[in-house]
Amino acid sequence: MSKIPESEILPITAGVSDAGRLSIGGCDVRDLVEEYGSPLYIYDEETLRDICRDFVGSFAAEYEQTHIEYSSKAFANPTVSKIVEEEGLDMDVVTGGELAVAIASDFPAERMNFHGNNKGREELTEALQYGIGLITLDSFAEIDLLNDVAGELGVKQEVMLRLSPSIDPHTHLLTSTGILDSKFGFSIETGDAEVAVEQAIAKENLDVVGLHFHLGSPIFDLEPYSEAIDYVLQFAANMRDKYGLELKRFSPGGGFAIGYVSDTLPPAMSDYAKEIAVAIRKGCDAYGLDEPILSVEPGRAIVGRAGVAVYTVGGIKTIPDVRTYVSVDGGMGDNIRPALYESEYAVVPVDRPTATRDQTVTVAGKFCESGDVLARDVDLPPVETGELLALPASGAYCLMMASNYNMQTRPAVVMVKDGESRLIRRRETYRDLLASSLDLA
Numbered sequence: 456m457s458k459i460p461e462s463e464i465l466p467i468t469a470g471v472s473d474a475g476r477l478s479i480g481g482c483d484v485r486d487l488v489e490e491y492g493s494p495l496y497i498y499d500e501e502t503l504r505d506i507c508r509d510f511v512g513s514f515a516a517e518y519e520q521t522h523i524e525y526s527s528k529a530f531a532n533p534t535v536s537k538i539v540e541e542e543g544l545d546m547d548v549v550t551g552g553e554l555a556v557a558i559a560s561d562f563p564a565e566r567m568n569f570h571g572n573n574k575g576r577e578e579l580t581e582a583l584q585y586g587i588g589l590i591t592l593d594s595f596a597e598i599d600l601l602n603d604v605a606g607e608l609g610v611k612q613e614v615m616l617r618l619s620p621s622i623d624p625h626t627h628l629l630t631s632t633g634i635l636d637s638k639f640g641f642s643i644e645t646g647d648a649e650v651a652v653e654q655a656i657a658k659e660n661l662d663v664v665g666l667h668f669h670l671g672s673p674i675f676d677l678e679p680y681s682e683a684i685d686y687v688l689q690f691a692a693n694m695r696d697k698y699g700l701e702l703k704r705f706s707p708g709g710g711f712a713i714g715y716v717s718d719t720l721p722p723a724m725s726d727y728a729k730e731i732a733v734a735i736r737k738g739c740d741a742y743g744l745d746e747p748i749l750s751v752e753p754g755r756a757i758v759g760r761a762g763v764a765v766y767t768v769g770g771i772k773t774i775p776d777v778r779t780y781v782s783v784d785g786g787m788g789d790n791i792r793p794a795l796y797e798s799e800y801a802v803v804p805v806d807r808p809t810a811t812r813d814q815t816v817t818v819a820g821k822f823c824e825s826g827d828v829l830a831r832d833v834d835l836p837p838v839e840t841g842e843l844l845a846l847p848a849s850g851a852y853c854l855m856m857a858s859n860y861n862m863q864t865r866p867a868v869v870m871v872k873d874g875e876s877r878l879i880r881r882r883e884t885y886r887d888l889l890a891s892s893l894d895l896a
């Protein structure tokens with residue numbers, strides 16, 4: 456039996472079923488689509504747990520005091536929350552909605568961190584009432600607001616400050632977050648970061664425990680991490696000398712890459728861990744700081760590879776000497792990443808994953824936008840209406856950025872393991888679409 460070319464970007468359990476089709480977690484993908492409908496997002500529990508363990512193990516080997524915080528905006532779901540909790544991860548949220556998902560799955564409050572560049576009073580109140588461990592502050596308005604909310608609730612809240620280190624992580628401009636021209640974080644370069652430290656330390660209801668930055672995503676190069684770590688640790692030492700800041704906790708954010716296409720694979724997790732650990736030790740040594748607790752915040756790298764999107768082919772349009780468009784029953788409504796960031800995806804022909812691929816086609820979605828293309832110029836065997844196409848590495852952000860454009864319902868999501876499948880999010884219905892406007896009685 457020949458190998459599926461995408462085996463390094465598909466879930467680790469991907470293989471060929473007895474029927475010769477793609478299987479994930481011991482389940483034949485066509486059987487899953489027949490049971491749950493199309494399009495369908497399939498998450499592989501073994502891959503998810505294996506990656507959590509890789510993070511925990513890789514960082515523990517390099518830097519003992521590390522917390523792995525799952526950035527739940529990549530895929531906020533109660534079942535996933537439970538799994539990452541069981542694997543010993545902490546969790547980040549960026550909105551009250553993500554907090555609600557965490558609360559619904561009883562995620563331990565003290566293991567949570569609330570990020571985001573514009574948190575509202577209500578969201579902060581909900582977070583403090585839940586007893587959240589950390590809040591990462593992102594603006595001067597937030598310093599005042601949180602101090603106020605914490606005062607009202609009689610809480611002294613532990614906080615981190617999000618800094619912008621003016622470092623380019625060499626990824627898409629729209630996913631770069633630590634450069635000077637970014638809405639995120641207090642800039643060290645402009646002097647805002649220093650003012651923020653001075654102000655936050657002076658607030659009676661805030662306890663500043665550390666500093667954070669997040670460069671962007673996905674980051675395939677390791678150097679931006681060490682460059683930024685050095686710069687921020689130098690800043691931390693400066694703030695200790697000037698304002699008595701004690702750096703108990705430090706976070707270089709997330710951004711760890713995954714393979715979307717087989718010829719661009721990310722560094723091993725142990726390489727990221729080593730780069731970060733070495734840079735922290737070096738910086739602490741150079742600037743006379745005690746080694747802080749480290750937290751890293753992977754989102755994409757935790758759930759990305761575990762998820763696969765499956766679509767059914769409908770119309771096929773060939774424009775001689777130009778291009779063949781293969782339309783599928785999903786698209787930018789469930790995965791806007793290609794349209795938004797020009798993200799690339801591989802396409803696996805579910806019904807014959809190891810067949811020779813001698814045609815080049817463009818897989819388009821069903822939404823009313825010319826930019827609604829999922830994968831441009833991919834090689835496939837001759838495609839037929841009714842066959843299934845799978846997009847590997849669809850586990851992060853796709854469904855979280857999904858919309859109901861064209862009043863399309865969002866897909867069902869199943870979790871597979873050892874030949875069994877379970878629905879972890881049902882397909883939306885027209886009733887769901889109408890509920891928010893018709894149920895106003």
Ligand SMILES: *Cc1c(COP(=O)(O)O)cnc(C)c1O
Nearest residue numbers: 526669672709710752753754755
């Ligand atoms: C989005 C985000 C992350 C996670 O990024 P990934 O690329 O998914 O790892 C981590 N930290 C912060 C503050 C974020 O906004």
